[in-house]
Amino acid sequence: MKLPLTPPDLEVLLPALTGPQLMQLVTQPLGPGDMKGRYLHWDKLRHLVPPEGMTPEVYWAAIKQTRKRLYRSIPLKDKAGSPLVFCIPETLMQKILWISEQATGSIEGDARVRDPKTRQQYLISSLMEESISSSQLEGASTTRRVARELLRSGRTPRDHSEQMIVNNYRAMRFIREYREEPLTPSLVFELHRILTEGTLEVDDQDKAGHFRSSADDICVFSKDDQLLHVPPVAAELEARLKALCVFANAEGEAEGEYIPPVVRAIIVHFMIGYDHPFVDGNGRTARALFYWVMARNNYWLMEYVSISRVIKQAPSQYMKAYLYTETDEMDLTYFLDHQLNVIQQAVTDLHAWLAEKVRALRESEEVLIGSSLQGRLNPRQLALLEHALKNPGHEYTIKEHQQAQGVVYQTARTDLMTLVEPYGLLRKVRLGKKDVFIAPAELKEKIAAQK
Numbered sequence: 001m002k003l004p005l006t007p008p009d010l011e012v013l014l015p016a017l018t019g020p021q022l023m024q025l026v027t028q029p030l031g032p033g034d035m036k037g038r039y040l041h042w043d044k045l046r047h048l049v050p051p052e053g054m055t056p057e058v059y060w061a062a063i064k065q066t067r068k069r070l071y072r073s074i075p076l077k078d079k080a081g082s083p084l085v086f087c088i089p090e091t092l093m094q095k096i097l098w099i100s101e102q103a104t105g106s107i108e109g110d111a112r113v114r115d116p117k118t119r120q121q122y123l124i125s126s127l128m129e130e131s132i133s134s135s136q137l138e139g140a141s142t143t144r145r146v147a148r149e150l151l152r153s154g155r156t157p158r159d160h161s162e163q164m165i166v167n168n169y170r171a172m173r174f175i176r177e178y179r180e181e182p183l184t185p186s187l188v189f190e191l192h193r194i195l196t197e198g199t200l201e202v203d204d205q206d207k208a209g210h211f212r213s214s215a216d217d218i219c220v221f222s223k224d225d226q227l228l229h230v231p232p233v234a235a236e237l238e239a240r241l242k243a244l245c246v247f248a249n250a251e252g253e254a255e256g257e258y259i260p261p262v263v264r265a266i267i268v269h270f271m272i273g274y275d276h277p278f279v280d281g282n283g284r285t286a287r288a289l290f291y292w293v294m295a296r297n298n299y300w301l302m303e304y305v306s307i308s309r310v311i312k313q314a315p316s317q318y319m320k321a322y323l324y325t326e327t328d329e330m331d332l333t334y335f336l337d338h339q340l341n342v343i344q345q346a347v348t349d350l351h352a353w354l355a356e357k358v359r360a361l362r363e364s365e366e367v368l369i370g371s372s373l374q375g376r377l378n379p380r381q382l383a384l385l386e387h388a389l390k391n392p393g394h395e396y397t398i399k400e401h402q403q404a405q406g407v408v409y410q411t412a413r414t415d416l417m418t419l420v421e422p423y424g425l426l427r428k429v430r431l432g433k434k435d436v437f438i439a440p441a442e443l444k445e446k447i448a449a450q451k
Helices: 010-016 019-027 056-070 090-104 116-137 144-153 160-178 185-196 202-207 234-248 261-275 282-296 300-304 307-313 315-327 333-367 379-390 398-405 409-420 443-449
Strands: 072-077 083-086 227-229 427-431 434-438
Touching: 010 056, 019 056, 072 234, 072 261, 083 261, 090 261, 090 300, 090 333, 116 144, 116 160, 116 282, 116 300, 116 307, 116 398, 144 160, 144 398, 160 185, 160 282, 185 234, 185 282, 227 315, 234 261, 234 282, 261 282, 261 315, 261 333, 282 300, 282 307, 300 333, 307 315, 307 333, 315 333, 333 379, 333 443, 379 398, 379 409, 379 443, 398 409, 398 434, 409 427, 409 434
Parallel strands: none
Antiparallel strands: 072 083, 427 434
8 A cells, every 4th residue: 555645744835935825825715625625635635736826735735724724623642642633624514414314313215114123123134234344344254145144043153254253243232232331441341352252363362352562563554564553552552542431422521512423433433543452353443432432322323334344345545544644633534534425325325225125025025915924924024035035945043033133032933933834935844953944946836825
């Protein structure tokens, strides 16, 4: 990865400008973005055609001066002890308002998500997706198909990659359970322990849920072994994590210091990545804590959204968002802008996924038209039949159905047994010590035969 160029220092740049150039700064004030409103780093801006009469350096100076006037500092500091800053230009505010409306309101026209009886099904599926994608982002090599089978069946992980995925899934469920609690260092440690259990190197097994020590030489490298980031020293981690928890909980802040919850959540995400408090699992912990802050502030739709799946599509942009911030006076706006785009894409994808699920379920219901089954099967059974119609020969277990639908064992067993008898839509066989329910190739005909 090519490191971004550090922007020109205004304290060096401004004194070097000529009289006409300084006049341009006064007579041609610019906003915090480029001519298209984009919040660009110098590494990109220097390649653009500046406004007429301006050099790239003067163009940067004009934009940077505006940004400095808009900066807000927060009570979190970089390695040198300087406060981190950010601003919210109009383009970012539009994204924040869109996300706030989408993630805290209702999904219009989609009764299935509003229905408590089926809502759990979608939540379980999204928790699996985030668990899988977050692990793959950190190097897990298991395919999505195998990973979903792993989580649905509840079987023991077979390797390091599968263990990462199971751990992520447990961590997401942990967040749901403790989202009403204020964030504390002990909760962060427990979250990290869950995420890294059985996945650390042999010599680091005792470091799950503990800070890295001064003996741990932690640096962040690119895939081509280029040094990207040197985190704060281990001796500072305790104080830094305590400060981050205070910030995450918004404790002691005056009304005039209000920070939108999504911005706060993204900053918490950034800081774990920046501080790198653990020997491994920092990225997974950072993204999990983003979900924790969002859940605690009642952004309920985020429980159904996978940001890691979107990040995984362009991981280099994720890393550049960190680097842009660190190379430009710890301006968090670059990371905020990137993550707001990620969230918007993830929410948009969720709507498309929900529309497809509703369409597929309606198709399953249409198959039942004219049969005695119409109106007798519950949404969980319809979802299973929708899958079975597309996957003849698939083997289902009670535990898998229980995991997928988020119900108790007896409810899952009743769902499957009813499809066997009296309806005859699944075939039950005994394999070892468990019952397996098989989707017959002639399932559609069996449904049509029901009178």
